[in-house]
Amino acid sequence: MTPLVSIEGLSVAFNGVPVLRGVDLALGKGEALGLVGESGSGKSVTWLAALGLLPRHAKVSGSVRLDGRELLGAPASELDQVRGGRVAMIFQDPASALNPVLTIRKQLCEALALHRNLSGEAIKAEALRLLNLVGIPDAGRRLSAYPHEFSGGQVQRIMIAMAVAGNPDLLIADEPTTALDATIQAQILELLSTIRREMSMALVLISHDLGVVAENCDRVAVMYAGRIVEQAPSNQLFADPVHPYAQGLIGALPPLDGPRRRLTAIPGTVPDPAHMPSGCAFAPRCTLAAEPCALAAPPLAPIAEDRVVACIRAEASRHALLGIAAE
Template identity: 50%
Template sequence: MALLEVENLRVELATSRGPAAAVRGLDFSLERGETLGIVGESGCGKSMTALALMGLLPDGARLSGRIAFQGRDLIGLPEAELCKLRGNRISMIFQEPMTSLNPLQRIGEQIAEPMLLHEGLTRAAAHARVLALLDRVGLPDPRQRIDAYPHQLSGGQRQRVMIAMALACNPDILVADEPTTALDVTIQGQILDLIDELVAERGMALILISHDLGVIAESVRRVLVMYAGIAAEHGPVHDVFATMAHPYARGLFAAMPRLGRPHGLLPTIPGIVPDLHELGDGCPFAPRCPLADQQCREQMPPALPISPGHKAACWHAGEAAL
């Protein structure tokens, strides 16, 4: 039994124009100690997938399919039961720590809270563990910083606090949603190295969400490429990067800046991301795809096998790979 199994996940958001499907029929699984990256343009459904796993969807959102954690389906679970798992067995590092941390509460109190709620530690025991966590995530002078407020820390330090909070109860799954947003390159590298060390050290499973293909290439073993709420391509990171069987994945890779590339404009994917209210029955990438034909515009392609463990939702996957 996989640690996490996601089957036919669908998330519909309530909007003034009616329901909008932000995630459509997503499937993936995660074993203990495994690392999965989710990539795609802004608005493709990456963060909405993470929020669905955590049970933190916006008001009015409708969730269907199956999210099984250790065989137990989380969809439809009472909020009180979800609270026992959230921050305990499944934890999340959010995109922007300055808006995720409570500005009125000292960082030590925020990190200790899940220990007090989920594990029933005394305040003295929680305080000692918080100091150890702050030291482990590399926050300078943890004995002095433990009583600091979020605004008294730098962006990189706040992100380290968020990581310490996510690790407070030794979770089985760590979801990192753009954990290096707005950080400079040096601090970004330190944070990613830290997450990698902690995942290996504690045997956690990791879901890393990013728009940076370079980060994904260096940080995970499997990658899921999302577009307009669907899994366009999914497989071992080396196979996906080498093959790029879906035209959308190929477009993303072509747009990456590279050392040694001649000066000039980077290649772009023509057109724009489709409006979620106007998705038809066909492939959502068809209006932007150079290989699209009538079948693509009328029929959603299934996830077709490319190699063992590697699939792409494209009627012309073989041509794209070539």
């Protein structure tokens, strides 16, 4: 089966400073992929680069294919068909993504006219259907409201309605619930998974919250300092993380039940992109780092079916984890 999107060797540099250093990622039709990592790890930049949304001074190289067609360097007319049409994106701060001086109807209809070639009564009916789909109560009347008249959770629902207006094959949700309260976050995540099922749409969920990603995605990729360091089916990643960074992230999460334990904090901080350590970028913070780690950046290598890890100490790291479990 050809993947819907395949990214190969995607690299991005801002003013000569590399922020994305060779990302390989493939996404099947209708699949939900989670992307986790700390701020600055390149989760968002990967997709902004893939869709040609980065500022001009960003140097992008590698390859991004959608259904086999190359997107990097594609003409603007072609990209316009893809963006919002086949691939839609929603962001963390929905309020700033909407125009405050236009009604919701205007903004929804704009998206529909652009990507669905609808007009007249059909477009209005579709706008109403979308607003109902995302669960805005009293949708008919609320269409003529302005963004500030909605709560934060509702604005994110409207953003989702606009994003799915073009019947996309892929929705990229960049920290869609980070700015929302816990009970509202649960609503939005449920809405996203319902819509994904109904429209058989693929989803990329970018989040710093491991729990959010674990529950809503089939597969998870962990990013660190501009690279993917581990990729696995979500249940396997959280039950048995192999890369020391993935282990660290999971160990750093306080448990909500069971006995309390001291959190295993990862020492140090994320490296500065301008002064990247040689070899594995995680080595200076890694408890298992050995001499060869500083020589060359480890490539992503398969360790099981469906699982890849970029760590030359993967075996040792797995033993260390099993050792802890055995105690």
